[in-house]
Amino acid sequence: MTLRPTVDFLLHDWLHVETLQQRERFADHSRETFDAVLDTCERIAREKYAPFNRLVDTQEPHFDGERVILPQATHDAQKAYAASGMLSAAQDYDVGGMQLPYTVEAAANAFFAMASVSIGSGMLTTGNAxxxxxxxxxxxxxxxxxxxxxxxxxxxxxxxxxxxxxxxxxxxxxxxxxxxxxxxxxxxxxxxxxxxxxxxxxxxxxxxxxxxxxxxxxxxxxxxxxxxxxxxxxxxxxxxxxxxxxxxxxxxxxxxxxxxxxxxxxxxxxx
Incomplete structure (x- = not known):
């Protein structure tokens, strides 16, 4: 069973997320833009996170005396996540954000948590910023x-x-x-x-x-x-x-x- 049907049910049938579009801040959004964000995150999680969940458990971070070494898969996943715009998804347009409702941002991030919580640690960066x-x-x-x-x-x-x-x-x-x-x-x-x-x-x-x-x-x-x-x-x-x-x-x-x-x-x- 995939996560997507559950996310769609929670957002649209239970939380009625489309009602947020009535607010000025989210007026540019629609079911289509929300779905596009979910599609992108689901794809990145499937391609860059899930296949390497076991790998990052077995190749734990290690310190060579100067720097911490992490698998290349972790570097690739971080770059893909940053490129998706999810770090600033809820921020204003004028600082590069999507003005995405936090409800949708949180739902989209669930794909990364499910695919590999061990790789995905953008949460602290976003909270810090x-x-x-x-x-x-x-x-x-x-x-x-x-x-x-x-x-x-x-x-x-x-x-x-x-x-x-x-x-x-x-x-x-x-x-x-x-x-x-x-x-x-x-x-x-x-x-x-x-x-x-x-x-x-x-x-x-x-x-x-x-x-x-x-x-x-x-x-x-x-x-x-x-x-x-x-x-x-x-x-x-x-x-x-x-x-x-x-x-x-x-x-x-x-x-x-x-x-x-x-x-x-x-x-x-x-x-």
């Missing part, structure tokens, strides 16, 4: 978010720590202002971070030009102490490779180092 589009400065959107939506950069979320798990209160990564002019950096106030993060999905690879980490860290109080609990936590943009205000790589590698790889049950093909 979405957050920057809402809370970032205009330059942060241009330099980081839009390059993630295009597939040129990828993104992560760095919360958990070896000694804390996912307990926010116990986060000990600290961030201190970087120099007297720290607030004058055009990309946003500049901090030096020190700490360890763990279980960071897609945290190191060569699939994209750069990886944009969103890192939770605490800013110490005036005495240099971390305030107990969740107070003082902020979110920092930490690129794997340094970039300039045009989004170009400067050639300088940021001091983000891989400490080791974990096996993740069900997601063995993901770093």
């Amino acid at each position: 979405n957050l920057l589009m809402v809370h970032g400065t205009e330059m942060q959107k241009q330099v980081f978010a839009l390059n993630e939506f295009s597939g040129r950069f990828s993104g992560t979320m760095c919360l958990s720590e070896p000694q804390a798990g996912s307990s926010l209160s116990d986060v000990s990564t600290r961030a201190v202002p970087d120099g007297a002019d720290f607030a004058d950096d055009p990309l946003g106030p500049r901090y030096r971070l020190k700490g360890n993060k763990m279980w960071i999905s897609a945290g190191e690879h060569e699939l994209t030009e750069n990886i944009i980490h969103l890192v939770l860290a605490k800013i110490p109080d005036e005495n240099g102490k971390l305030v107990p609990g969740t107070r003082g936590i902020s979110l920092f943009i930490v690129p794997k490779k340094m970039v300039n205000t045009a989004g170009e790589l400067t050639g300088e590698r940021n001091d983000v180092a891989l400490a080791g790889l974990n096996h993740k049950c069900g997601w063995r093909g993901t770093t």
Whole structure:
């Protein structure tokens, strides 16, 4: 049994997704455009993901001392997914998006999850970029978010720590202002971070030009102490490779180092 009849039933017979076309944002869409997106994702999932689901489980990510090695199939799948436009599917037309209803975007992504959840990890990149589009400065959107939506950069979320798990209160990564002019950096106030993060999905690879980490860290109080609990936590943009205000790589590698790889049950093909 294929997934498509179930997706069609859920979207059209149960959720009545066509009623969204009455809203101005989705006025250009129709059953035909929704079907075209589903057709494209179903085809990519069948050709680039499903045949390699077992392969990426058996050829797990490994570290050669300098970089993480992933099978060519993972590189090919990532490129096909980025080329489909699905990373920015729900975004505005003027930033390269399709203004697709999230309901349809989520349904289309189900094909990749079914074909190989171990290969498909665009979710964190999209979530990372979405957050920057809402809370970032205009330059942060241009330099980081839009390059993630295009597939040129990828993104992560760095919360958990070896000694804390996912307990926010116990986060000990600290961030201190970087120099007297720290607030004058055009990309946003500049901090030096020190700490360890763990279980960071897609945290190191060569699939994209750069990886944009969103890192939770605490800013110490005036005495240099971390305030107990969740107070003082902020979110920092930490690129794997340094970039300039045009989004170009400067050639300088940021001091983000891989400490080791974990096996993740069900997601063995993901770093």
